[in-house]
Amino acid sequence: MNEDIIVGRHAVKSAAASDREINKVFIQEGINKQQIKPILDLLKERKIMVQQVPKSKLDQMSDVPHQGIAAQISPYDYTELEDFIEAVKDKTATVMILDGLEDPHNLGSIIRTADAIGVDGIIIPKRRSVTLNATVVKASTGAIEHVPVMRVTNLAQTMDRLKEAGFWICGTDAQQSVDYRKMDADMPLAIVIGSEGEGMSRLVKEKCDFLVHLPMVGHVNSLNASVAAGLLMYEVYRKRHAID
Template sequence: MNEDIIVGRHAVKSAVSSDREINKVFIQEGINKQQIKPILDLLKDRKIMVQQVPKSKLDQMSDVPHQGIAAQISPYDYTELEDFLEAVKGKTATVMILDGLEDPHNLGSIIRTADAIGVDGIIIPKRRSVTLNSTVVKASTGAIEHVPVMRVTNLAQTIDRLKEHGFWVCGTDAKKSVDYRKMEADMPLAIVIGSEGEGMSRLVKEKCDFLVHLPMVGHVNSLNASVAAGLLMYEVYRKRNTID
């Protein structure tokens, strides 16, 4: 079985708290164990092997800050599209479609925001897209354990399948679109975020039921993909949840 490495206290704690198969946890020699006591208690309860290693070994495991802890885990399992559709049947669900996103930090950040506001799932393509790697896990700060991620062969066909299950598809595009604050959100919704450099692909854009844009008045006419995704997710949340 292939293995992956996740690093950081939030990511490791979330993995240990879940049902994920964890083979071993590495902690830095000399680390203040009181600071990671909740994690160590979970590891003891699950009888997971813990090994103390030099900081240099942890540095070699990842190119992102590890906070003195890393875990060797089985690869993350992607959710099947049909299983997802069955799970959200009858709900006013929201799913994010990431069309060719390449930056793992953006994907991790989107997963983190999706978990924060209860987005039901995320769809990524198998080709020309970032995958669920250790950098994504770290950037998600553990949220990856709670948000289903689907990896599909063909986004256009996947959109057709979503539409068969009652989803409306919202694309993001600066041209021939409406202000995102006017978007409807009282139906199952799939929101497409295009790649960092090229935006949505032509076929995916043609499949969208409507297009929205984020108004900008500054000198740089673009937003980071994860920021744009976050604004759209929170707009859906705002429209569906009134303040008591």
């Protein structure tokens, strides 16, 4: 069985609290066990092996800060598109389509925000895109356990399938678009976020039902992909959840 390494206290705790298959957990020698007691309690309850190792071994496992803990887990399973469509068929769902996102920190941050506001799923392409790796897991701070991620072969065909299922496709583009605060969110929505450097591809843009932009008045004319995604997700939330 292939295995992945995840690091960081939030990521390991979320994996331990889920039904994720964990082979072994490594903790740094000399770590204050009282600080990670909730994690150790979960691991003990699940009878998962815990091994103390030198900090140097943890450093070799990942190139991101590990906070003195790492876990060897089974690979993350991607959700099938048809299973997702079936699961959300009776609700006003929201799904994020990430067109060629390459930075794992951006993907992890988007997953984290998606979980925070109840976005139903995330779609990434199999080519020209970051995958669910250890950096994504850590950046999501455990949210990856709660947000379905679909990996598809063809984004344009996937968009057509979503339309058949009742979704409207909202693209993000600075040209020939409306202010994002004017977009309608009363129907199932698929929101497309383009890649960090190129934005949406031509074919994906042509498949969108409407386009929105984020108004900017400063000297920089673009936003980080995860920031843009976060603003759009919260705008959908704001429109659908009136303040009492």
